Amino acid sequence: MDNVLNSDDQKLNAVIIVAAGRGERAGQSNGPKQYRLLGGKSVLEHTISAFADHVDIDLIQVVIHADDQALYLQHIGHHIGSREKLAPACIGGSSRQASVLCGLKALANQNAGKVLIHDAARPFVTTELISRVLAGIGSSQGTLPVLSVTDTIKRGKNGIVIETVSRHDLFSAQTPQGFEYSAIVMAHEKAALETGEQFTDDASIAEWAGIPVKLVDGDPENIKLTVPEDFVLAKKTMGNIVPDVRTGNGYDVHAFEKGNSVRLCGIDIPHSAKLMGHSDADVGLHALTDAILGTMADGDIGSHFPPSDPQWKNANSEHFFRHAVELLEKRGAVITHLDTTLICEMPKIGPHRDRMRAEIARMANISIDRVSVKATTNERLGFVGREEGIASIATATVVFRS
Ligand code: MG
Secondary structure, three states, X not given: OOOOOOHHHHOEEEEEEEEOOOOHHHOHHHOOHHHOEEOOEEHHHHHHHHHHOOOOOOEEEEEEOHHHHHHHHHXXXXXXXXXXXXXXXXXXXXXXXXXXXXXXXXXXXXXEXXXXXXEOOOOOOOHHHHHHHHHHHHHOOXXXXXXXXXXXXXXXEOOEEEEEEOOOOOEEEOOOEEEEHHHHHHHHHHHHHHHOOOOOOHHHHHHHHOOXXXXXXXXXXXXXXXXXXXXXXXXXXXXXXXXXXXXXXXXXXXEEXXXXXXEEOOEEEEOOEEEOOOOOOOHHHHHHHHHHHHHOOOOXXXXXXXXXXXXXXXXXXXHHHHHHHHXXXXXXXXXXXXXXXXXXXXXXXXXXXXXXXXHHHHHHOOOHHHEEEEEEOOOOOHHHHOOXXXXXXXXXXXXXXX
């Protein structure tokens, strides 16, 4: 009975991202605005990522300007191949309308059911907004996200007010605008033939072609970056959403002295010597402790636990390490990764590696897959090579939650 598949289920949800504009209003000196950086990534990359991360978007067709092919590869090249949804970019036309038609034609053999059309210069489009527009196409052939107009609207001529326009049923249009693919491609082709290129958005073309377009709520934060001031505002917005990731490094050395065991990363390992130090001389934990303190720019292990202070004589280095972890927790930060390298000729670290990882993970209150312990010899060079001591370096990665 279920042998007839609903063909709509197999149709793809595609998005056309229009990135072919020259963006003169955003200031030409900085190049096309869709390639300007926000929080370390281009505007276009933010926009592509918003759609790539949406579970119901199957295919992303970017339309670029013929002059921007090198820029596109520079900014987006690393996604090509790794983002399965990202189709090869196509070259746009001489107007926004012509560029959208190029994108629609590029989707011709892709079995697109629904298509969203979005401006590259709106990088703050949210998952919720994309979902709303997609859902709207179910009940209407077109969906337009809009905001109510809140300013009083005037009509004027030659610098003089002519009238006040009722804003009661006025809305400002956003993108992504969503359509049944077959309907909008026909409307675009017809408009290009019969009217030339005069429409500034796709809902206008749908309206002209008699396609019903349903209004859904837009999003006030889904701003279009148009003038230089928009970038100033956008950078402030990005400051709130770019994760505050910080890294710190640490380095430590302890010399050998007479003994029969070394303490490394919280584990006692039998050896023909021990490490010399005021505390237990756990060179691995000391470097990690400094790495964690480094993420907070809060001094080093010596400034928190002066070697001159007798109370730290023979101290368990877990105490130092836990102190740094607790300082971090008090600042609302979480450790996302710890990586350390022990540098010594002997003892062999490999057999003890996973116990060290487990011990560090326990002390840091994180899972073991976030803890790396590596080891290398010093190729018999220098003090490590002469087996006079052990060195360690470490990197901590943390995220601060604002
Ligand atoms: Mg030390």
